Amino acid sequence: MRRFVPLNHQIHRTLRYRPNEDFSFAREVSQVELIITEIWQLASRFPTVFLGASPESITPIAIIGRPGQTNGLVTRDGAWNLSTLPSLLKIYPFALERPDDGQMRILIDESSACFDGLADTPLFNEDGTPSRALEGLMALFQSVHAGLLEAQTLGRVASELDLLSVPNQHDAFTDEPYYIVEMERLNALSDAQLIILRNRNWLPVLYAMALSVQFDLDSHHPVFWTRVRDERP
Numbered sequence: 030m031r032r033f034v035p036l037n038h039q040i041h042r043t044l045r046y047r048p049n050e051d052f053s054f055a056r057e058v059s060q061v062e063l064i065i066t067e068i069w070q071l072a073s074r075f076p077t078v079f080l081g082a083s084p085e086s087i088t089p090i091a092i093i094g095r096p097g098q099t100n101g102l103v104t105r106d107g108a109w110n111l112s113t114l115p116s117l118l119k120i121y122p123f124a125l126e127r128p129d130d131g132q133m134r135i136l137i138d139e140s141s142a143c144f145d146g147l148a149d150t151p152l153f154n155e156d157g158t159p160s161r162a163l164e165g166l167m168a169l170f171q172s173v174h175a176g177l178l179e180a181q182t183l184g185r186v187a188s189e190l191d192l193l194s195v196p197n198q199h200d201a202f203t204d205e206p207y208y209i210v211e212m213e214r215l216n217a218l219s220d221a222q223l224i225i226l227r228n229r230n231w232l233p234v235l236y237a238m239a240l241s242v243q244f245d246l247d248s249h250h251p252v253f254w255t256r257v258r259d260e261r262p
Contacts, residue, residue: 030140031054031138031140031141032138032139032140033124033136033137033138033139034136034137034139035126035134035135035136036123036135036136036137036152038153038157038158038159039157041137041152041153042153042155042157043151043153044137044144044151044152044153045144045148045149045150045151045152046122046143046144046148046150046151046152046162047143047147047148047149047150048143049121049122049141049143050107051107051142052103052107052108052109052118052121053103053107054121054138054141055100055102055103055109055118055121056099056100056102056103057094057097057098057099057100058093058094058100058118059092059093059094059095059096059097059098059100060080060090060091060092060093060094061090061091061093061115061117061118062088062089062090062115062117062177062180063077063088063089063090063091063115063116063180064116064117064173064176064177064179064180065176065177065179065180065183065234066176067113067115067116067176068089068180068183068234068237068238069233069234069237070113071091071113071115072091072234072237072238072240072241073237073241074091074111074113075091075092075093075241076091076092076241076242077089077090077091077092077237077238077241077242078090078092078207078208078209078210078238078241078242079184079187079193079207079208079209079210080205080206080207080208081184081208082206084184084185084188084193084208085185085188086181087181087184087185087188087193087208088177088180088181088184089180089183089184089238090207091115116173116176117173120166120169120170120173121138121141122137122138122141122143122144123135123136123137123138123166123170124136124137124138125170125173125174125177127174127177127178133170133171133174135167135170150162183229183231183234183235184208186225186226186231187210187235188208190214190218190222190225190226191214192210192211192214192215192218192235193208193209193210193211194208194209194211194214195207195208195209196209196242209238209239209242210235210236210238210239210242211239212236212239212240215235215236215239
């Protein structure tokens with residue numbers, strides 16, 4: 030079982046690390062949060078929706094499997110089976126925590142084999158400062174964090190423009206409430222609204238998300254997708 034704790038220069042001063050090559054931990058992951066630059070890529074393969082308690086606090090996610098089932102995207106030997114790897118899976122055994130203050134906090138999975146006795150790359154120098162390797166990782170984490178924040182901003186703007194709807198329960202991809210981008214509402218945007226989205230390069234992203242919900246998960250062959258007719262009233 031994964032066990033994430035905050036990275037701490039005192040507690041983890043002697044900790045050594047090696048990059049992750051085993052994605053077995055993701056075998057039963059059913060949804061993954063996306064950064065802004067990877068939404069259109071993942072939306073071409075998976076249903077991509079906004080998830081959150083309210084339209085004001087939503088974030089885009091890709092539905093990569095059905096809850097409680099293996100997703101078919103990890104091979105028997107733990108390799109990731111697609112050319113596109115979501116950023117929040119790519120940075121494992123690290124994770125990012127975003128508390129209400131908006132600051133990024135780095136977590137590590139202490140149970141990961143990436144921190145076992147075979148690891149040889151220190152995360153901290155002897156004086157407790159970040160090692161060269163950790164500085165490189167932190168630059169990556171900052172980029173991912175910025176992408177997550179922009180993705181959340183996209184969700185807020187999409188909500189303000191009334192582009193989202195809550196689908197009927199029988200259409201649900203997940204066990205949690207979610208919001209989809211409606212193609213008809215995108216096509217009805219005014220010129221001024223279109224300019225707002227074009228200036229941020231968000232228009233193709235939203236169209237990709239609207240198209241993505243026409244994909245359906247095949248429970249027998251979950252790595253494949255079948256385009257289905259939209260039967261929502």
